[in-house]
Amino acid sequence: MLPRVRGALAFGQRPLPYLFILPGVAFYLIFTIYPVLRQAEMSFQHWQPVPGTPTPFVGLSNYARALHDPVVRTAAINSLLYTLVTVPTQMLLGLAAANLLHRRLPGRWIWRTLIYLPVVTSWVIASYVFAYLFNTDEGLVNAVLSALAGHAVTIDWLQNTWTSFAVIWLLAVWKGIGWSMVMFLAGLTALDRSVVESGQVDGARGWRLWWHIILPGIRPTTIFVFVMLVIGSLQAFLSIFLLTSGGPYNSTQVLLTYTYQVAFSFFDFGYAAALATMLGVALFLLSAAEIRLLRERKAA
Amino acid sequence: MRVAVWRRDGRSGGRLALVAILALICAFPLAYMLSLSFSQLGGVLAPGLSVLPQHPTLGNYAAAWSENDFSGYFLNSIFVAAGTVIGTVSLSALTAYGFARYQFRGRETLFYLMLASLAVPATLLVLPQYVLMRDLGLLDSRVGLTLLYVSANLPFSVFLLRGFFEGIPRELFEAMRLDGVSELGILIKLVLPMSRAALATVALFTFNGAWDEFVLALTMINTPSKRTMPIAIALFQQTHYSAWGPFFAASIIATAPTVIAFAVAQRWFQQGLSMGALQ
Numbered sequence: 183m184l185p186r187v188r189g190a191l192a193f194g195q196r197p198l199p200y201l202f203i204l205p206g207v208a209f210y211l212i213f214t215i216y217p218v219l220r221q222a223e224m225s226f227q228h229w230q231p232v233p234g235t236p237t238p239f240v241g242l243s244n245y246a247r248a249l250h251d252p253v254v255r256t257a258a259i260n261s262l263l264y265t266l267v268t269v270p271t272q273m274l275l276g277l278a279a280a281n282l283l284h285r286r287l288p289g290r291w292i293w294r295t296l297i298y299l300p301v302v303t304s305w306v307i308a309s310y311v312f313a314y315l316f317n318t319d320e321g322l323v324n325a326v327l328s329a330l331a332g333h334a335v336t337i338d339w340l341q342n343t344w345t346s347f348a349v350i351w352l353l354a355v356w357k358g359i360g361w362s363m364v365m366f367l368a369g370l371t372a373l374d375r376s377v378v379e380s381g382q383v384d385g386a387r388g389w390r391l392w393w394h395i396i397l398p399g400i401r402p403t404t405i406f407v408f409v410m411l412v413i414g415s416l417q418a419f420l421s422i423f424l425l426t427s428g429g430p431y432n433s434t435q436v437l438l439t440y441t442y443q444v445a446f447s448f449f450d451f452g453y454a455a456a457l458a459t460m461l462g463v464a465l466f467l468l469s470a471a472e473i474r475l476l477r478e479r480k481a482a
Numbered sequence: 483m484r485v486a487v488w489r490r491d492g493r494s495g496g497r498l499a500l501v502a503i504l505a506l507i508c509a510f511p512l513a514y515m516l517s518l519s520f521s522q523l524g525g526v527l528a529p530g531l532s533v534l535p536q537h538p539t540l541g542n543y544a545a546a547w548s549e550n551d552f553s554g555y556f557l558n559s560i561f562v563a564a565g566t567v568i569g570t571v572s573l574s575a576l577t578a579y580g581f582a583r584y585q586f587r588g589r590e591t592l593f594y595l596m597l598a599s600l601a602v603p604a605t606l607l608v609l610p611q612y613v614l615m616r617d618l619g620l621l622d623s624r625v626g627l628t629l630l631y632v633s634a635n636l637p638f639s640v641f642l643l644r645g646f647f648e649g650i651p652r653e654l655f656e657a658m659r660l661d662g663v664s665e666l667g668i669l670i671k672l673v674l675p676m677s678r679a680a681l682a683t684v685a686l687f688t689f690n691g692a693w694d695e696f697v698l699a700l701t702m703i704n705t706p707s708k709r710t711m712p713i714a715i716a717l718f719q720q721t722h723y724s725a726w727g728p729f730f731a732a733s734i735i736a737t738a739p740t741v742i743a744f745a746v747a748q749r750w751f752q753q754g755l756s757m758g759a760l761q
Contacts, residue, residue, distance in 0.1 A: 198665060199589075202580030206573040206636055207592060213633035214599050217610035224610065233616070275504070282501045287494060296505035299512055302744050304694035306712045307733045310719055311511045314518075314726060322514065359508060417603035420696055424716065438605050445609045446701060458606040469601030 218462070225459045229451035237452070244456035254457070257428075257435040263347070264436060265415040268354040273407055275355065276362020283363070284370040294367075298360035305357075305420040312353045313425055316340060343433040346426045350434070353421050358414075362407055369403025370396075402476075409472040416465055437461050519543070519730040542731035546718075552732065554707055555714040559693055559736075562628050562710055566692035567685050569632035570639050574684060575677075577636070578643030579669050583655075593644070596637045604634055608701050615702060622704045630702070631692045639684045646680035647673055682750035690740050711736045 225244055227237040248254050279297055283290055300308065315322050316339035327335040339345045373396065381395035397404070419438040422428065428435035428443065435443075441461065445454035519542055520535040546552055581593055611630055612621070620626030650673060658668050674681065696712045703709055709717075715736055719729050 199580045199584035199586040202584075202665075203577045203592070206577030206640065207596070209573060209629075209633055210596055210599075210636050213611065213614070213630055214607065214636075215595070217607050217614055218599075218602075220613060221607070221610035224613070279501070279504055282497045282504075285494075285497075287497060287501065293501045293505045296509040300508055302690065302740055303512060303737060304712060304740070306694065306696055306716055307515075307737060308511070310715075310729070310733065311515050314730075315511060315514070320726070356508065356511070359504075413601065417605070419603065419605045438603060442605060442608065442697070451609060451613075454609055458609060462602045462606045465603065465606075466598065466601045473601075 221455045221462075222459050224452060224455035227452050227455075229449075229455075231449035231451075240452065244453045245460065247453060248457055248460060253432045253435055253440055254437070256432060257437045257440045260347075260434060261416060261418075261436045261438075264351065264354070264418055265412055267351050268358065269408065269411045269415055271351075271355045272358040272362050272411055273404070275359045276407070277366045277404075279359060279363040280366030280370055284367050294363070297363055300357045301360040303357070306424065308353060308357055309421045309424040312349055312421075313340065316349050340425055341430060343430065346434045350421055350425060353425075354415070354418065358411065362411070365403055365407045365410075366400065369400040372403075373399045405476055409469075409476050412472060413465075413469050416468070515730045516734060518726060519734045521727060542727040543735070545725075545728040546732035546735065549728065551707060552714065552735075555709050555711050556735070558624060558708060559711040560739075562624055562631065562699075563689050563692040563739075565625070565628040566631040566635060567688050569628065570635040570688045571681060571685055573632065574636055574639035574643055575669070575674065575681070578640045578647055579673060581640065582644045582647035583665075593640075596640055600637050600641075605697050608697055611698070612701055621702060622708065624703075624708055627699060627702050627710075628692075630698055631688075631695060634698075635688045635691055639688065642684060643677065643680055646677050650676055679750040682747045686743055686747040689743050693740055 224237075226239055226241060228240045228244075229237050283294055283297075287293070314320070316324075318324060318336055318338050318341075321339070323339070324335050324337055327337070337345060339349055377399060378391070378395055381391055386394055417438065418436060419442070422434060422436055422439050423442070426434045428439045432440070437457070438461070441454055441457045444450050444457060448454075517535045520538045520540070522537045522539050522541070581589060615621045615623075615626050615630070618626070620629070654672055654676075655668060658672055663671065694712060695710075696716070699710045699713050700716075703713065715729070715732055718725075718732060722729065
């Protein structure tokens with residue numbers, strides 16, 4: 183490892199560091215931080231869809247409305263379900279793939295690339311491919327099921343709540359395995375060989391080796407992957423937006439899809455701003471707590 | 483000894499089978515899409531169980547490219563993605579250099595303020611950004627869209643580059659200072675050439691992000707001729723609901739640049755990630 187240099191270059195040129203960071207920071211303040219504050223302000227106002235109409239101050243009424251909105255409750259549960267189902271599944275399959283691929287194997291590079299391909303595929307295209315696979319009349323899944331069953335199977339995958347969930351979750355896992363695999367591959371490679379070998383000398387094999395030596399050894403990677411996947415899963419939007427639009431009857435809505443619809447389908451900007459602000463604060467606190475966990479584990 | 487080697491080979495056969503199954507499952511939907519893009523799909527004719535194209539044809543590609551001003555959308559995406567890469571790489575290199583090389587008041591506070599936005603989904607900012615762009619007169623503008631993309635890509639890029647820049651040995655800087663090279667000169671002559679892997683990683687992430695971005699493009703752009711590829715593809719699917727063949731051809735065309743970018747940058751990409759962010 184190269185020696186790290188930390189700052190401390192007192193050069194008598196005080197304005198210089200500010201000149202370097204100024205353009206980037208200014209950009210970020212204008213296009214990211216200002217909108218955050220503006221949204222917080224909007225959440226206390228009543229907005230009409232027509233531009234130029236007044237936006238009266240309405241206090242906390244947008245927030246009070248969110249607490250009594252049944253769709254918000256459904257969406258929160260759906261978001262939680264999405265995280266609970268997709269995060270552990272991706273981690274397990276990603277770890278399994280990394281375990282199979284970090285040792286010598288013919289065609290290793292090709293297998294890695296194939297498993298990683300879904301990660302680089304755009305969400306838009308991936309969503310429509312799944313929409314096609316699970317299409318009621320033309321889809322491959324119903325065709326395969328029909329062939330197996332010996333009669334026509336016509337499951338309306340994306341018109342029913344739980345089958346829609348199944349497709350949405352499957353898409354998330356399919357698209358995420360490759361990323362977890364790459365991270366776990368890095369973790370396994372960084373794992374000290376001698377630790378594993380001394381474990382083997384002590385007679386640890388198979389599951390025991392995994393449980394007592396390898397899993398504790400890659401713990402920082404595991405926590406990193408977990409934190410990133412939880413944050414990512416709570417940001418899920420496009421697949422649901424494109425596959426079901428939150429339907430039928432809002433039953434597959436997650437918090438982000440609902441917030442977007444309130445803003446740009448119902449043009450209820452004040453209420454959407456309140457939803458977004460609440461959700462933003464909640465997700466920020468959750469992520470901050472998780473990242474703190476990550477740093478503590480790393481330091482320990 | 484011989485037995486041990488033989489046994490290891492036996493095990494790798496089992497592993498190979500498992501890996502192949504997993505890889506095929508992962509690649510299958512995309513391979514199927516590729517196959518369908520070459521297939522003649524009528525409205526009522528289900529493709530059935532065949533995975534290889536039936537009656538292979540290039541007609542879907544011709545239809546996708548000529549219909550709906552598709553080449554125009556492609557150029558829009560190139561414009562927006564290229565602008566985002568140039569803007570993000572140059573701004574984040576300057577910013578990361580400032581953070582990495584100097585001690586100054588408020589350094590860590592500013593740095594963590596930049597990182598904070600990574601914890602919040604970009605989708606949550608679409609509404610106030612829409613209002614901001616309206617106020618700036620930048621709604622329905624490809625340049626406006628590019629500005630938002632640069633801002634969205636800055637935090638992670640600055641984070642990655644700062645980590646990388648801090649790993650460059652101090653002695654190299656001192657040597658250049660003694661030679662009388664200016665601070666900006668050091669960035670250009672020393673830091674950037676040494677950071678090719680990290681810069682390629684940033685460029686790759688940024689390119690893919692801008693190329694695939696959907697929500698902002700959907701919300702900010704109204705004029706059909708200014709649309710980017712993801713929007714065009716989604717609307718294409720919604721308006722020609724049964725024309726799956728041309729739709730998948732369009733999707734393959736849209737995917738090609740990201741796959742090529744990934745293939746080209748892959749070598750630097752893993753190196754850049756492991757040295758910058760994950761050390």
